[in-house]
Amino acid sequence: MNLISKQPNTGTTIFTVMSKLASEHEALNLSQGFPNFDCSPKLTELVNHYLKKGMNQYAPMAGIQSLREIIAQKVSDLYQVNYHPDSEVTVVSGATEALYAAITAIVHQGDEVILLEPCYDSYTPAITLNGGIPVYVTLTPENEYKIDWSIVKSKITEKTKLIILNTPHNPTGTVLSEEDLNRLSDILKDTNIFLISDEVYEHIIFDGLSHWSLLRNPVLKERSFICGSFGKTFHVTGWKVGYCLAPKQLSEEFRKVHQWLTFSTVTPIQYALADFLQEPENYLSIPQFYQEKRDKFLTCIQDSRFTFTPAKGSFFQCVNYEKITQENDYDLAIRLTKEIGVASIPVSVFYHQKNDFKILRFCFAKDDETLERAGEKLSKL
Ligand code: PMP
Ligand code: GLN
Numbered sequence: 001m002n003l004i005s006k007q008p009n010t011g012t013t014i015f016t017v018m019s020k021l022a023s024e025h026e027a028l029n030l031s032q033g034f035p036n037f038d039c040s041p042k043l044t045e046l047v048n049h050y051l052k053k054g055m056n057q058y059a060p061m062a063g064i065q066s067l068r069e070i071i072a073q074k075v076s077d078l079y080q081v082n083y084h085p086d087s088e089v090t091v092v093s094g095a096t097e098a099l100y101a102a103i104t105a106i107v108h109q110g111d112e113v114i115l116l117e118p119c120y121d122s123y124t125p126a127i128t129l130n131g132g133i134p135v136y137v138t139l140t141p142e143n144e145y146k147i148d149w150s151i152v153k154s155k156i157t158e159k160t161k162l163i164i165l166n167t168p169h170n171p172t173g174t175v176l177s178e179e180d181l182n183r184l185s186d187i188l189k190d191t192n193i194f195l196i197s198d199e200v201y202e203h204i205i206f207d208g209l210s211h212w213s214l215l216r217n218p219v220l221k222e223r224s225f226i227c228g229s230f231g232k233t234f235h236v237t238g239w240k241v242g243y244c245l246a247p248k249q250l251s252e253e254f255r256k257v258h259q260w261l262t263f264s265t266v267t268p269i270q271y272a273l274a275d276f277l278q279e280p281e282n283y284l285s286i287p288q289f290y291q292e293k294r295d296k297f298l299t300c301i302q303d304s305r306f307t308f309t310p311a312k313g314s315f316f317q318c319v320n321y322e323k324i325t326q327e328n329d330y331d332l333a334i335r336l337t338k339e340i341g342v343a344s345i346p347v348s349v350f351y352h353q354k355n356d357f358k359i360l361r362f363c364f365a366k367d368d369e370t371l372e373r374a375g376e377k378l379s380k381l
Contacts, residue, residue, distance in 0.1 A: 006129060013121055014349045018333065022343035028366075028374045031333070031343040033170065033315060035365040039235040040282065046272035059267040061259055063091025063243070067274040071228075071243055074277060081215050087248045090255055093265045094240035095200045095229035100126045101261055102196045102225035102244060103162070105253040107132035111161035116147060118171055118350030120198065123164055132161070134352070141320065141357050144309060145172040149183040156187070162194045167212065168201040168313025171347055171361040175205060175313045176212045185219035194250070195220060200229040200242070203286040205313040206294060215245065222247055225254060230273055232315075233283055235365075239269050290315055290364075293371070297364035300375020315365040318347060322358045324381050329356050336360075340377045 018031035029036070038044075062068065068085035075081060083089050092098045099122055107113060109131035115123055116137045127134050135155050139145040152163070163184075167176040188195075197214040205211050214220040226245040231237040244254055276282055294311055301308075306319035325332060329346035337343040347359040364371060 007125060010125060014345055015121075018337065018343050018345060021334065021337050025338050025341060027337045027341040027343045028370055028377070029343045030362040030364070030366065030370075030374055031337075031345050033363045033365065034237040035235045035315075036370060037235065037365075037367050040276075043234060043236070043272060043276050046275050047268055050268035050271040055268045055271050057267065059091070059264045059270055061264050062086075062255060063089070063265060064267070064270045064274065067091055067270045067277075070274050070277040071245075074280075074283075075213075075215065075245065077280070079213060079216050081221065083215075083245045084248070088246060088251050090244045090246075090251060090258060091265050091270060092242050092244060092258055093262045094231065095198065095227045095242040096122055096240075097258070097262060098225070098227035098229075098242050098244040099123065099164075099196060099198060101254050101257040102227065102246070103127055103132070103164075104130050104257045104261075105225075105250070106162050106194050106196075108161070110159065112157060112159040114152060114155050114160060114163040116152070116165065117352060118145075118347055119164070120166060120170055121350065124352065133159075135160070136352055138351065138355070139172070140355075141172075141318070141359055145169070145174045147176075147180060149180070149187060152184075153187050156191070156193070160191075160193055162196060163188075164196045164198065165214065166198040168205050168311075170201065170314050171316050171345065171350055172318055173311025173314050173316050175209055178210075178212055178216075181212055181214065181217040181220060185217050188223065189219045193223065195224040197224050197226050199226055200232045201314040202228060203233045203283050204290045204315055205287050206291040206310075207312065209312055211313075223250075225250060233286060234273075234276070239266070241265055241269055241273060293364045293366070296368055297362065297371045297375070300371050301378050304375070304379040305381060306378065315363055316361050317364055318359050318361050320357075320359055321381075326358075329358060329360060330354075333360055336381075340381070342374045342377050 015032040022029035068089040072085040103126040107130040113127045214224045229242040305323040308319040333346040344360040348354045348356045
């Protein structure tokens with residue numbers, strides 16, 4: 001067969017590559033971002049309950065009513081903003097679907113989409129598969145990945161349709177501030193440019209910092225698709241349940257894509273999440289829980305030769321290794337997995353030109369023993 005690939009440059013994702021390598025070499029897997037501990041037993045009990053109760057057929061296309069209602073209630077309580085559960089909240093099969101559906105709903109052939117790199121690996125392919133053109137703003141560790149909004153502004157042309165942001169940020173662990181939102185809204189207020197805000201680490205934020213969701217700024221809210229994921233918040237990345245918040249007109253277009261992509265999302269888990277979200281402590285306890293993980297990991301590597309700025313959010317810590325070696329980050333990540341038994345992610349993979357700033361990303365969503373053992377190995381380098 002003569003198959004012309006639509007993604008000739010796509011290989012296997014780095015997360016799959018590193019997790020496979022970690023398993024082959026029995027390495028501690030601090031690469032792919034997932035917890036190695038289980039979720040609350042209450043949550044699995046709820047899923048069991050709804051499975052046994054026979055909630056096993058298609059959910060409504062937009063998600064079950066009670067889950068959409070409690071999501072709307074939660075954002076109203078946390079940020080004092082309104083999203084109508086019937087027309088502005090959609091439950092989807094993971095944030096990956098939310099991102100893909102939002103990009104597909106918005107991007108026409110030849111539209112430009114501004115991305116701030118390093119960025120999550122699904123953004124660029126979703127844009128190009130839809131005929132869009134990614135336009136990159138490169139953030140660097142020298143500058144602590146701070147966004148220079150004048151550079152973002154300079155990339156805007158009459159073809160710019162969309163900007164994609166991510167806070168708290170994977171892989172860098174940085175977060176947007178209120179000032180960032182103000183600068184962005186000044187730039188966008190008289191434009192027809194849309195926004196996708198990837199906020200899957202909403203509750204994984206440290207040091208008393210506040211999560212500056214784009215929905216907190218009215219100019220940004222009216223043009224934003226806010227993408228969330230329960231996988232991160234409740235330690236259930238394998239469940240792939242997320243949601244998208246967007247004003248009515250945007251949600252209508254979003255749902256048209258969701259309808260053809262997956263149609264609806266796993267039913268018993270939606271019922272379980274709707275119940276679990278009734279208790280705010282289940283998500284309000286998460287920042288403290290993960291701050292302890294971050295601090296544990298940093299204590300474990302404090303005597304190593306890695307240098308770092310503590311992550312402000314997400315479950316990733318980036319470290320610079322130039323005091324140890326000048327190897328490129330990809331080779332080093334592979335070597336450390338094979339030779340010392342600790343797997344990480346080379347941050348160059350999150351740049352479209354694979355810029356190598358000598359940074360590795362470690363996931364600290366691991367039990368204390370794993371973090372201690374990894375710390376011991378890394379401190380010997
Ligand atoms: N965005 C970012 C920044 C992520 O780190 C992830 C992690 N997998 C996703 C989106 C995808 O989330 P989900 O697993 O809910 O599809
Ligand atoms: N978000 C996870 C990470 O950044 C990986 C998700 C995936 O494997 N697709 O590590």
